[in-house]
Amino acid sequence: MKLHLCCGNVYLKGWLNVDIYIEGKTKYARDNKDLVEKYGTTIDRYYKYPFNENPDNKLRLVDTQCDLRQAFPNMGNFGTIMMIQGIEHFTKDESHSLIKNCYENLIQKGELILDFPDVLESARLIKLGEDQKAMRYVYCSGKDAYSLHKWGYTYKMMSDLLKEIGFSYTEPWEEIKHDYPTIGIRGIK
Numbered sequence: 001m002k003l004h005l006c007c008g009n010v011y012l013k014g015w016l017n018v019d020i021y022i023e024g025k026t027k028y029a030r031d032n033k034d035l036v037e038k039y040g041t042t043i044d045r046y047y048k049y050p051f052n053e054n055p056d057n058k059l060r061l062v063d064t065q066c067d068l069r070q071a072f073p074n075m076g077n078f079g080t081i082m083m084i085q086g087i088e089h090f091t092k093d094e095s096h097s098l099i100k101n102c103y104e105n106l107i108q109k110g111e112l113i114l115d116f117p118d119v120l121e122s123a124r125l126i127k128l129g130e131d132q133k134a135m136r137y138v139y140c141s142g143k144d145a146y147s148l149h150k151w152g153y154t155y156k157m158m159s160d161l162l163k164e165i166g167f168s169y170t171e172p173w174e175e176i177k178h179d180y181p182t183i184g185i186r187g188i189k
Contacts, residue, residue, distance in 0.1 A: 016064065
């Protein structure tokens with residue numbers, strides 16, 4: 001089984017898609033098969049639409065909702081847990097707890113995939129005078145209470161955290177194409 005956390009407006013076919021419930025934005029896939037067909041995608045087309053061009057950009061299509069700031073229940077033994085542009089929306093302590101929960105929900109040799117903004121590249125942009133662009137990457141859009149970044153990571157920081165929690169191996173992961181600077185990492189339990 002594959003778990004897609006913080007799915008936002010990206011519904012991955014063949015995955016269990018999870019996000020927080022937001023009144024007026026969240027719809028359940030089981031009740032909206034037409035939306036799954038219309039907006040569902042695959043990893044190779046993760047951003048099916050260019051940023052903010054999805055006609056229903058505010059739509060959050062989920063299989064189940066969960067507030068990941070609290071320990072999520074043991075939902076099964078997953079081979080893969082993935083969070084694209086999500087971990088930075090949690091505080092440092094919340095992120096640590098969330099990654100521990102992911103570790104506990106993975107099968108042996110299972111993988112955790114994380115993808116997050118590159119804070120070092122954002123700092124470089126500030127030095128180059130591209131402050132507005134860099135601040136958007138550092139802090140997010142602020143369009144709602146969940147669209148704010150609360151912590152940032154470098155590859156080394158995240159690799160060290162994964163190993164501290166118990167992951168035996170980490171490596172770069174670059175399957176998702178972005179139009180802004182990001183870092184991807186894959187940790188193996």
